[in-house]
Amino acid sequence: MNQTHFATSNRASASNLGVRLHTQVAQASRTLVSERETEIETESNERQSGEYPAFVQAPAQSSDIRSSKLRLSLLRAIHSGYEVYLALATDDIDGIHRRGRKSQSFRKLAVTSQMAVSTLWRALATYLLYRRHPEIAEYGRLGVGHISVVLSVEEEYQLYFLRNAEIGRWSRRRLNDEVKFYHAYRAQHGRLRAGIPLSA
Numbered sequence: 001m002n003q004t005h006f007a008t009s010n011r012a013s014a015s016n017l018g019v020r021l022h023t024q025v026a027q028a029s030r031t032l033v034s035e036r037e038t039e040i041e042t043e044s045n046e047r048q049s050g051e052y053p054a055f056v057q058a059p060a061q062s063s064d065i066r067s068s069k070l071r072l073s074l075l076r077a078i079h080s081g082y083e084v085y086l087a088l089a090t091d092d093i094d095g096i097h098r099r100g101r102k103s104q105s106f107r108k109l110a111v112t113s114q115m116a117v118s119t120l121w122r123a124l125a126t127y128l129l130y131r132r133h134p135e136i137a138e139y140g141r142l143g144v145g146h147i148s149v150v151l152s153v154e155e156e157y158q159l160y161f162l163r164n165a166e167i168g169r170w171s172r173r174r175l176n177d178e179v180k181f182y183h184a185y186r187a188q189h190g191r192l193r194a195g196i197p198l199s200a
Contacts, residue, residue: 024137025075031068067140075137077144081127084120087113097124125151133159141165145172149179157182 085093088105096103110117126147130136132155136147139162146165149172150158161182165175181199 020134025072025079070143071137071140073144074139074142074147077123077126077147078130078137079127081123081125081130084109084124085127088124093124094128097121097128122148122151129158133162136162139166141169143172146170146175149176153179153182 087109088096096105099106106117106120109115109120113120126144129147129151136142136159142162142165146162150161153161161175161179164170164178168174170178178199
């Protein structure tokens with residue numbers, strides 16, 4: 001496969017992901033609006049039926065709504081990264097990402113977009129993580145903060161931590177503690193030989 005064909009294939013793949021992202025964001029937005037409307041209607045009916053007095057604070061948001069908010073914020077962050085990807089307009093996107101703040105492409109985009117290079121890098125990293133592991137767009141317990149934590153981990157281990165965080169309902173702080181423990185373990189023992197260690 002020649003480089004021209006490979007680049008064209010990459011752009012087509014990115015375009016398909018972009019369409020999917022747009023659809024996912026729209027669906028997540030509609031889901032959140034629908035859930036919120038249902039909650040408001042339920043609260044109103046409960047007040048009218050006298051289940052709790054008007055001066056009593058309404059129940060906290062349901063777990064469904066919190067989950068939908070987290071997913072929508074994550075999808076929007078991924079979509080922002082996709083827009084950075086398009087703005088960079090290059091076939092060597094992984095190389096640019098690896099060079100990070102040293103990349104002239106990032107510096108130029110930072111000037112034209114009036115955004116910090118670190119912000120652009122993080123947005124692109126989030127999109128590239130989604131490109132490698134589209135399943136993260138379906139997670140309902142992880143937010144943008146969780147993603148930012150695992151960006152310091154080698155690519156081959158990022159999904160491991162995210163899956164554990166999703167399944168275990170880890171807070172951002174818990175995930176951050178696990179990643180710190182992992183880095184400390186790597187610094188002391190070097191290459192992993194028996195899987196990724198967790199603190200507990």
